[in-house]
Amino acid sequence: MHPVSMRSVTKNYRLGTVEVPALHELDLDIPAGSFTVIAGPSGSGKTTLLNLIGCIDRPDRGEIVVAGQAVQAMSDDALSDFRARHIGFVFQHFNLLPVLTADENVEYPLRLAGVPAAERRARVRELVEAVGLADRRHYRPGQLSGGQRQRVAIARALATRPRLVLADEPTANLDSHTGAEIVALMRRMQREHGIAFILSSHDPLVHAAADALVLLHDGRIVPPAGEGSAP
Amino acid sequence: MNLWSLALRNLLRNRRRSFATLLAMVVGLVAVLLFGGYRSNIAYGTQTGFVQQTGHLQIQRPGYYLDGGDNPAAYGIAGYRRIIDAIQRDETLAPMLAVITPTLRLGGIAGNFSAGLSRSVLAIGLIPEEHNRMLAWNEHGVVSYARPLPLAGSLPDAVVVGTGVARKLGLCHLLDAANCTPPPRTDDGQPTPDDIAALSAGERGDAAADAGTRIEVLAASARGAPNVASLDVVEAKNMGIKAFDDTYMAMHLATAQRLIYGGGEGQATAILVQLRHTAQMPAAAARLRELLAREFPGEALAVIDFATLNPMYGQTNEFMDSMFGFIALLIGVIILFTLGNTMSTAVIERTVEIGTLRAMGLRRAGIRRLFLCEALLLGAAGAVAGIAAALALAWLINHSGWTWTPPGYAYAYLILVRIGQDLPLLVGSVAGMFAVTLLSAWWPARRAARLVIVDALRHA
Numbered sequence: 004m005h006p007v008s009m010r011s012v013t014k015n016y017r018l019g020t021v022e023v024p025a026l027h028e029l030d031l032d033i034p035a036g037s038f039t040v041i042a043g044p045s046g047s048g049k050t051t052l053l054n055l056i057g058c059i060d061r062p063d064r065g066e067i068v069v070a071g072q073a074v075q076a077m078s079d080d081a082l083s084d085f086r087a088r089h090i091g092f093v094f095q096h097f098n099l100l101p102v103l104t105a106d107e108n109v110e111y112p113l114r115l116a117g118v119p120a121a122e123r124r125a126r127v128r129e130l131v132e133a134v135g136l137a138d139r140r141h142y143r144p145g146q147l148s149g150g151q152r153q154r155v156a157i158a159r160a161l162a163t164r165p166r167l168v169l170a171d172e173p174t175a176n177l178d179s180h181t182g183a184e185i186v187a188l189m190r191r192m193q194r195e196h197g198i199a200f201i202l203s204s205h206d207p208l209v210h211a212a213a214d215a216l217v218l219l220h221d222g223r224i225v226p227p228a229g230e231g232s233a234p
Numbered sequence: 235m236n237l238w239s240l241a242l243r244n245l246l247r248n249r250r251r252s253f254a255t256l257l258a259m260v261v262g263l264v265a266v267l268l269f270g271g272y273r274s275n276i277a278y279g280t281q282t283g284f285v286q287q288t289g290h291l292q293i294q295r296p297g298y299y300l301d302g303g304d305n306p307a308a309y310g311i312a313g314y315r316r317i318i319d320a321i322q323r324d325e326t327l328a329p330m331l332a333v334i335t336p337t338l339r340l341g342g343i344a345g346n347f348s349a350g351l352s353r354s355v356l357a358i359g360l361i362p363e364e365h366n367r368m369l370a371w372n373e374h375g376v377v378s379y380a381r382p383l384p385l386a387g388s389l390p391d392a393v394v395v396g397t398g399v400a401r402k403l404g405l406c407h408l409l410d411a412a413n414c415t416p417p418p419r420t421d422d423g424q425p426t427p428d429d430i431a432a433l434s435a436g437e438r439g440d441a442a443a444d445a446g447t448r449i450e451v452l453a454a455s456a457r458g459a460p461n462v463a464s465l466d467v468v469e470a471k472n473m474g475i476k477a478f479d480d481t482y483m484a485m486h487l488a489t490a491q492r493l494i495y496g497g498g499e500g501q502a503t504a505i506l507v508q509l510r511h512t513a514q515m516p517a518a519a520a521r522l523r524e525l526l527a528r529e530f531p532g533e534a535l536a537v538i539d540f541a542t543l544n545p546m547y548g549q550t551n552e553f554m555d556s557m558f559g560f561i562a563l564l565i566g567v568i569i570l571f572t573l574g575n576t577m578s579t580a581v582i583e584r585t586v587e588i589g590t591l592r593a594m595g596l597r598r599a600g601i602r603r604l605f606l607c608e609a610l611l612l613g614a615a616g617a618v619a620g621i622a623a624a625l626a627l628a629w630l631i632n633h634s635g636w637t638w639t640p641p642g643y644a645y646a647y648l649i650l651v652r653i654g655q656d657l658p659l660l661v662g663s664v665a666g667m668f669a670v671t672l673l674s675a676w677w678p679a680r681r682a683a684r685l686v687i688v689d690a691l692r693h694a
Contacts, residue, residue, distance in 0.1 A: 054688050057593065059592070059593050059687040059688055059691075060687070060688045079597075079598060080597050080598070080599075083592065083595050083596065083597045083598075084595060084597075085595075086593065086594065086595040087594065087595025087596075088595070092590075092593050092594065094590070094691070096586070098586060098587070098589075098590040098691075100240075100587060100590070100591075101247070101587075102240065102243035102244055102246075102247060103240075103243070111594065112594050112595065115594060115595045115596055115600075116595070159594075
């Protein structure tokens with residue numbers, strides 16, 4: 004079963020009185036356990052597509068099935084609960100809660116998912132060690148470097164053992180060396196946990212690591228250069 | 235790291251802003267509590283003063299309160315002793331009673347004829363021992379200015395007058411000398427009229443002549459004829475309110491009855507009923523009316539409470555309540571906008587964070603709860619600090635010895651605030667502050683909860 008399946012998805016944005024198309028009649032299936040990268044120029048619809056897959060935005064038309072459930076008709080609360088259980092997020096600006104330590108940031112989604120305390124502690128320890136921050140677990144984001152913050156964000160995204168992790172430009176705020184480390188970490192975690200990762204990125208390093216590349220242009224999927232069809 | 239812990243940490247992120255907001259709340263609460271405590275002291279003080287003087291309830295002839303103050307003969311209660319006995323025997327009323335005593339009020343002219351001075355007085359005839367027990371009533375533990383009348387155990391012709399009466403009658407040796415200049419004679423040097431002199435001489439009998447303290451009181455008897463009593467002023471007493479002080483005279487009930495009723499049956503114009511607790515007043519009044527109707531069906535009697543008898547009590551309380559309400563409202567509005575502004579700024583600053591929390595699966599209600607918790611924490615801190623500061627300031631004020639003289643009063647009162655003893659004030663003020671806190675945080679919290687996630691995540 005595909006963790007993400009989209010059929011005829013259209014999304015427009017309104018800028019004043021003008022309607023701007025973001026995605027147009029999009030069909031997409033993300034293979035289970037894959038490391039999929041969405042690429043394309045600025046304004047091509049990469050972030051919009053991630054937002055729809057992440058259930059933080061709704062399509063104007065079309066059907067989206069995530070983790071086996073049609074999400075477009077869910078209520079706001081049901082979508083919140085769904086995201087808490089099935090989807091992890093990694094953001095370009097890390098978006099860690101500044102008042103929480105690394106451990107607490109990783110623990111937060113587990114609290115939202117109602118995981119018991121003992122299990123939370125074990126899971127947090129395991130993940131923080133897995134991303135190489137065992138000696139920084141009590142540091143707050145402000146005391147961590149960019150790369151370390153993104154490691155915490157990756158651990159947080161994986162905390163609830165989601166079906167899907169979405170990462171929007173995860174290396175855009177990192178230098179190339181740290182970016183490479185983060186890509187390698189995400190790739191390793193994706194393999195170890197068997198979770199589908201979907202990333203949007205301009206970064207060739209990220210493209211090179213992808214199992215599958217989805218190229219977007221003006222809200223449509225276009226075949227990569229030299230190929231005849233989209234994935 | 236639960237919701238409250240997260241809320242606390244969020245508050246501590248911007249310590250200066252949180253502290254400034256907290257300070258506004260503390261100052262506001264302190265102002266409300268101090269003024270409320272001052273109002274409370276005045277309310278309990280006036281209640282105590284009136285209940286000491288007039289009792290909680292009075293049994294009078296209907297119409298006496300409005301029309302009969304200067305006509306005791308027309309509104310006298312002849313069988314007052316039987317009524318008092320019946321009340322004291324009543325199983326319901328007896329446990330509530332602190333004091334029950336008769337009084338007779340009369341108007342007359344007091345004259346210090348040897349000095350050629352006279353003035354009109356409103357005299358009260360009373361039983362000194364019972365009156366003094368009434369003056370000891372102090373349910374609320376206020377600073378009481380009542381002192382026992384020195385009539386207890388005195389001769390029947392002993393009277394106490396207000397310092398204003400003593401001054402106007404030229405009884406300066408009863409007063410602080412610096413506070414008394416004998417007024418000019420009012421008789422143009424003419425001797426006392428023969429008829430008054432004769433009446434006075436008859437009354438005085440063999441009483442020892444003491445030119446310094448003896449006065450004559452002229453009153454209309456029950457038959458309409460003038461009657462005179464020669465009396466001995468044993469003390470001049472400051473009665474507080476100047477208009478009262480300038481006309482006050484207290485004498486033995488029997489003396490007052492002899493002035494009005496001569497040798498006939500003595501009557502009373504009121505039976506004063508002082509209860510142990512003011513809260514018993516409605517039940518006691520109802521029971522009194524029932525008892526009077528049942529056991530004295532032929533007597534026209536009314537039961538009147540002290541607030542009706544002393545309109546100034548209600549007027550003072552209404553005035554203070556309106557001032558308190560106005561001040562509390564102003565302070566509430568200031569706190570509302572201060573805290574509302576703080577919370578709105580926090581929502582704007584943390585827009586991306588709100589988007590992140592929502593993306594991770596926190597429901598809208600969770601966002602709302604988070605901001606409301608932050609406001610409630612500020613409210614709780616403000617309440618604790620505000621109460622502590624108000625109690626400390628109240629202690630300082632209560633021990634400062636500051637005084638003021640209320641309008642129309644003849645002496646200064648201590649400025650006191652009652653906060654710790656006034657639980658309704660404490661609970662009401664804190665509850666009010668929490669209500670304002672929730673109200674001011676509600677709109678920003680609602681706005682935060684309704685943010686569109688993708689817009690929040692894009693927020694610069």
